Amino acid sequence: MTLETAAKELLMVLGRSFAQVNLYGTDHPMVNQSIKESTNMLNDVLSSDTSHEEIVFFLDHDRLLVNGRFLGSIKEQGVGIRSLFQNFNLHSLAFLAGVTNEEMLTLCRLLREKIPDLKEFKIDEWLNQNQVIHIHANVAYYAKVEKNEDNLVQEIGQEQPVEGGEPSKDALANKLQQELKDSNQRLRSLLTSVISSANPNNIEAAVEGMKQELDNLAKEAGKVFLSEMARLQNEIKRLENILIKTFNGFIIIDNQGRILSVDDTTEHLLGQKLEHLSGRTVADAFEPASHYLAVSKDPGVLPVKPVSPDVNVRSNPEIMEAIANSGILIYNQNTRVVGFAGVPHELAKIKEYETYKNNLLARLLAAINKPVQSITKIINLLKASGAQSFSAEQKELLNQLAGQNNQLLMVMKSLYDYSLINANQLKVFNVAFSVYAAAHDASDPMIPWAKSQEINIITEVEKNLPHVQGDPRRTTEVIRHLLSNAIKNSAPQTQITIKASWGRGELERQIVVSIKDQGKGFPKGEIDKFYREFTVGIQNSDNPDLGLGLTLCKSLIELQKGHFWGSPGIESGAEFSFSLPVAAVAKEFKPESVAAPKQEQKLTFWQKLLKRIRG
Numbered sequence: 339m340t341l342e343t344a345a346k347e348l349l350m351v352l353g354r355s356f357a358q359v360n361l362y363g364t365d366h367p368m369v370n371q372s373i374k375e376s377t378n379m380l381n382d383v384l385s386s387d388t389s390h391e392e393i394v395f396f397l398d399h400d401r402l403l404v405n406g407r408f409l410g411s412i413k414e415q416g417v418g419i420r421s422l423f424q425n426f427n428l429h430s431l432a433f434l435a436g437v438t439n440e441e442m443l444t445l446c447r448l449l450r451e452k453i454p455d456l457k458e459f460k461i462d463e464w465l466n467q468n469q470v471i472h473i474h475a476n477v478a479y480y481a482k483v484e485k486n487e488d489n490l491v492q493e494i495g496q497e498q499p500v501e502g503g504e505p506s507k508d509a510l511a512n513k514l515q516q517e518l519k520d521s522n523q524r525l526r527s528l529l530t531s532v533i534s535s536a537n538p539n540n541i542e543a544a545v546e547g548m549k550q551e552l553d554n555l556a557k558e559a560g561k562v563f564l565s566e567m568a569r570l571q572n573e574i575k576r577l578e579n580i581l582i583k584t585f586n587g588f589i590i591i592d593n594q595g596r597i598l599s600v601d602d603t604t605e606h607l608l609g610q611k612l613e614h615l616s617g618r619t620v621a622d623a624f625e626p627a628s629h630y631l632a633v634s635k636d637p638g639v640l641p642v643k644p645v646s647p648d649v650n651v652r653s654n655p656e657i658m659e660a661i662a663n664s665g666i667l668i669y670n671q672n673t674r675v676v677g678f679a680g681v682p683h684e685l686a687k688i689k690e691y692e693t694y695k696n697n698l699l700a701r702l703l704a705a706i707n708k709p710v711q712s713i714t715k716i717i718n719l720l721k722a723s724g725a726q727s728f729s730a731e732q733k734e735l736l737n738q739l740a741g742q743n744n745q746l747l748m749v750m751k752s753l754y755d756y757s758l759i760n761a762n763q764l765k766v767f768n769v770a771f772s773v774y775a776a777a778h779d780a781s782d783p784m785i786p787w788a789k790s791q792e793i794n795i796i797t798e799v800e801k802n803l804p805h806v807q808g809d810p811r812r813t814t815e816v817i818r819h820l821l822s823n824a825i826k827n828s829a830p831q832t833q834i835t836i837k838a839s840w841g842r843g844e845l846e847r848q849i850v851v852s853i854k855d856q857g858k859g860f861p862k863g864e865i866d867k868f869y870r871e872f873t874v875g876i877q878n879s880d881n882p883d884l885g886l887g888l889t890l891c892k893s894l895i896e897l898q899k900g901h902f903w904g905s906p907g908i909e910s911g912a913e914f915s916f917s918l919p920v921a922a923v924a925k926e927f928k929p930e931s932v933a934a935p936k937q938e939q940k941l942t943f944w945q946k947l948l949k950r951i952r953g
Contacts, residue, residue, distance in 0.1 A: 356418020360599035770921035780817035808898035824855035
């Protein structure tokens with residue numbers, strides 16, 4: 339087995355050890371077994387090849403070498419190997435003969451260390467402090483080219499400033515293109531002199547000049563290439579540092595997008611532990627209804643060929659808009675990302691408000707339900723037993739008390755339905771029922787209240803209307819809500835009309851029900867804001883309102899696959915309408931025709947005689 343083959347297998351085992359340490363921790367039996375396997379393999383390679391006293395993995399830009407021999411790109415290695423070299427800016431990693439399991443485990447533990455400042459961290463001192471003597475690590479330096487000099491200068495993470503700001507890719511390309519053009523002209527001149535002269539000395543001198551010119555061109559191209567590579571590495575490192583400073587959580591995935599490791603922050607945000615997330619894809623771990631996920635279409639090691647620039651995004655529109663409006667990218671003059679700014683996430687505030695509101699409604703309903711039920715029982719007992727001995731004034735007071743109690747019960751019912759709708763727990767039935775019956779069931783209990791306000795309720799229902807498909811109880815509640823609003827916002831000596839008829843145009847095959855009053859109405863174009871929860875239509879109304887009526891009406895009708903809308907009256911008042919689909923009419927049952935019983939044929943005397951003879 340060659341050193342390159344053995345080194346590749348060793349890197350594979352080491353990468354698996356790093357990943358398992360991140361996944362399970364340092365005390366897991368599987369981790370100990372993997373560490374032991376990698377240590378034994380490392381010592382076997384060193385003992386089988388006596389020409390090498392150590393194995394050195396050397397990183398030359400993105401090229402990984404072992405003892406000076408090319409192994410492949412660093413991008414082709416596992417997550418653990420790449421993280422070790424890139425996170426700690428390693429130039430090389432050397433393993434000496436005699437490496438122990440404890441030393442290998444300490445090296446793996448380095449990836450789990452929480453280091454506040456990687457720039458100030460010295461990996462070689464850390465290894466010495468942890469009694470690691472058979473593993474040496476050297477920090478990498480970024481290479482750059484000094485202007486008008488042939489020598490490379492080594493500096494950590496900085497670039498050579500040029501006139502006009504930071505070096506751009508186009509400027510370097512133009513410089514190289516100009517060098518090629520100048521060299522081409524000089525080569526043409528040399529070749530012309532060779533062709534025009536037959537002197538061998540001139541030919542030899544021309545060839546030597548061409549060789550020198552090509553060497554100069556190669557050197558210039560190499561300097562441009564190294565400078566560009568250093569610039570790109572710095573760009574990538576700068577962007578990584580921006581993201582690391584912005585977000586606390588992290589997820590490590592494999593080439594197929596499956597989760598290998600997460601930290602405590604990610605576990606808290608997703609509400610799941612590592613043991614439940616491990617092995618699942620990132621897309622499966624995030625819920626679009628409450629999370630935002632943006633991940634590259636090519637999450638694995640990038641090949642040399644062009645890759646797709648597309649990014650897969652999973653989230654609902656509200657969260658996507660909230661994320662987009664909460665962050666600001668900062669660019670420099672060369673349109674490179676150099677910073678990020680953020681504002682508090684609005685969605686978190688909305689969720690906090692929703693939770694608080696739902697809890698408040700639940701406590702409110704529980705607090706007032708018991709006394710209201712007691713008051714209702716007392717009113718019913720008074721009506722059943724003592725009403726006969728009451729005076730006319732006492733009876734009127736009792737009726738008013740009953741009416742106010744019914745209003746309170748309606749408010750409680752509205753709050754309860756609202757909480758169920760918010761929690762997606764409201765049940766709606768789907769049956770065929772009569773709109774005529776629903777209109778009368780809703781209006782009959784409201785007539786005494788309307789008469790006490792000198793308001794007349796009229797019901798107009800077209801003849802022979804078919805049944806509609808929906809929930810009769812919920813539809814009755816909607817009509818009752820609309821009637822209640824109409825009565826509260828109508829003046830005495832006015833009229834409220836309940837109308838039911840066939841729909842027209844887009845509402846064909848639907849029945850339209852409308853409630854029209856002659857009250858104060860509302861300004862044109864402002865109907866949509868009244869559908870918002872806890873919004874009161876007429877602010878100066880003498881009858882205070884909770885502001886849930888229209889919100890509930892619209893939700894209840896839409897749950898029945900209908901439509902709800904409102905419009906101001908032509909002269910005064912308002913008209914609110916809704917439509918429900920016509921119920922499917924069952925085919926008329928027609929029983930199969932039954933054949934009439936055959937009548938017995940009368941026989942003549944001779945036929946009877948022959949029948950008797952034949953027996």
